[in-house]
Amino acid sequence: MTIFSRSRIAILTTVACLGLISAPAHADLEKIRKAGVLSVAVYDDYAPFSKKGGAGIDMDLAAALAEKLGLKLSLLPFPAGENLGDDLRNMVWKGHYLGYGPADVMLHVPVDPLLMNQTPQVTIFAPYHVDSVRLVRNIASVPQFNGMPSMAGKKIGVEKISISAMVLLGEENGRYRDDVKIYPTGVDALEKLKAGELDGVLASRSEIESVLRDDPRFEMREVAFQRLPRKGWVAGLAVRKDNAELASALNTAMGELFASGEMIKIFAKYGVQIVKP
Structure with a gap:
C-alpha cells in the first residue's frame, strides 16, 4: 500500500x-x-x-x-x-x-x-x-451535481484500502456501497473513468489532475463527508x-x-x- x-x-x-x-x-x-x-x-x-x-x-x-x-x-x-x-x-x-x-x-x-x-x-x-480528496464525475452521465446524492445509482471508482473507499463505503449508513467499484490504485480508477466505464471517481486532487489534465468531459468537485478532514x-x-x-x-x-x-x-x-x- x-x-x-x-x-x-x-x-x-x-x-x-x-x-x-x-x-x-x-x-x-x-x-x-x-x-x-x-x-x-x-x-x-x-x-x-x-x-x-x-x-x-x-x-x-x-x-x-x-x-x-x-x-x-x-x-x-x-x-x-x-x-x-x-x-x-x-x-x-x-x-x-x-x-x-x-x-x-x-x-x-x-x-x-x-x-x-x-x-x-x-x-x-x-x-x-x-x-485533499475530491470527486470527479463524467459530465455526460451525471450532468447535474448537487452533492453526493447526485451519484446515487452511479458507478463510482475508488482505490482499495484508501481513505476514499473508507468514507464512501460508510457514508449515510452505506447508501453508496453497491455503487462502489474497487481498483488497485486511484490512477487505475481514473483511467477507467476516462474509458467510459465509470461515472465518477473519488481520489486525491493530485491524482485527478495528473490523469485528466483539464479534460472538459469531466468536472472535479469538493465533497463533504462526515469522517473526512476538509482541510x-x-x-x-x-x-x-x-x-x-x-x-x-x-x-x-x-x-x-x-x-x-x-x-x-x-x-x-x-x-x-x-x-x-
Whole structure:
C-alpha cells in the first residue's frame, strides 16, 4: 500500500508509538558534503509523486534539492510500511532490518502534530503541498451535481484500502456501497473513468489532475463527508532530529525553489497545481 491516498491519512488515528531505540551513527551535513551525495527516500509507487521505474513530482523535487545543495542525488525508493511510524523508522532515523536506509531526508511526510509527537526521533518541516480528496464525475452521465446524492445509482471508482473507499463505503449508513467499484490504485480508477466505464471517481486532487489534465468531459468537485478532514493533508520533509544543520539547508533550498517558481514548474510538469500550505 502507498501513502495518503491509502492508509496514510489514517495517521490521525493509527500511527504506532515508537520506542526510543538507539540508532546507528548518522551522516550530518559535513559528512554528506564530503561524500558529495544526498540520499533521498521517496515512496516507490505513489503517482504522480513517484512511480516505479519512472518519474514523479517528488523524484524531480529530490533532484532539485540535491542540485541546490551542490550534491549528487541518490534516490532511495521504498515500499510503504504498515504505518508512517514504520516508514520514518526505516527511512529516516534507524534503517530497515533488511539492510537499506536510512536516507538523509525523506519526502512526502505529513506535517502533522500527532505524527511529530509520536516520532521524536525526527524533525518534520518544510511543508510544500496540500492535497485533499475530491470527486470527479463524467459530465455526460451525471450532468447535474448537487452533492453526493447526485451519484446515487452511479458507478463510482475508488482505490482499495484508501481513505476514499473508507468514507464512501460508510457514508449515510452505506447508501453508496453497491455503487462502489474497487481498483488497485486511484490512477487505475481514473483511467477507467476516462474509458467510459465509470461515472465518477473519488481520489486525491493530485491524482485527478495528473490523469485528466483539464479534460472538459469531466468536472472535479469538493465533497463533504462526515469522517473526512476538509482541510486535507500537508506534505513536507523529514530528517533525523539531530540533523538540524541539514534541515536548515534543505529548508533554505525549498524556499529558493518556491521563490524562483521552479516548484510550480515541477508540479505543472505532471499536470498538478501546487497548493502551498
